[in-house]
Amino acid sequence: xxxxxxxxxxxxxxxxxxxxxxxxxxxxxxxxxxTPEQFSEHSVKARMKAKWFKRxxxxxxxxxxxxxxxxxxxxxxxxxxxxxxxxxxxxxxDTLYGVFPFFVCTFLLLDWIGGKTSEKAx
Numbered sequence: 036x037x038x039x040x041x042x043x044x045x046x047x048x049x050x051x052x053x054x055x056x057x058x059x060x061x062x063x064x065x066x067x068x069x070t071p072e073q074f075s076e077h078s079v080k081a082r083m084k085a086k087w088f089k090r091x092x093x094x095x096x097x098x099x100x101x102x103x104x105x106x107x108x109x110x111x112x113x114x115x116x117x118x119x120x121x122x123x124x125x126x127x128x129d130t131l132y133g134v135f136p137f138f139v140c141t142f143l144l145l146d147w148i149g150g151k152t153s154e155k156a157x
Contacts, residue, residue, distance in 0.1 A: 087152035095149030102152065109145050113138055 087102035088095035097103040113134075120133035 085152075086154055088149040090149075090153050095146065095153055102149075105145065105148055109141050113141055 085099060085101070087097060087099050087105070089098045095102075097106050116137040117130070117134050120137075121130050124130045124133055
């Protein structure tokens with residue numbers, strides 16, 4: 036087995052990504068590409084301004100495309116788990132005991148994402 040020594044991964048941002056980060060047509064005032072810190076800072080702030088969910092009682096209702104995609108992925112995962120567990124279970128209680136940990140984790144994750152991407156309650 037040969038080990039690779041001294042290998043460093045260099046990250047290169049294209050002018051398109053730099054344009055998004057700097058807002059100056061692709062290059063900064065010194066004609067250099069934007070730094071990774073500038074790119075990540077601006078993109079995260081812009082992305083997190085959009086609200087994905089709206090609080091409705093105990094639940095979060097998706098109000099944007101990313102929120103809908105998250106809900107559909109969670110439902111697809113729960114359906115897949117249900118089919119896999121139900122295929123090998125012998126009774127209703129076997130199925131419920133089998134899907135419970137997966138459903139709880141999925142819904143807790145969905146609740147956490149909804150709480151982080153919705154408007155704060157007053």
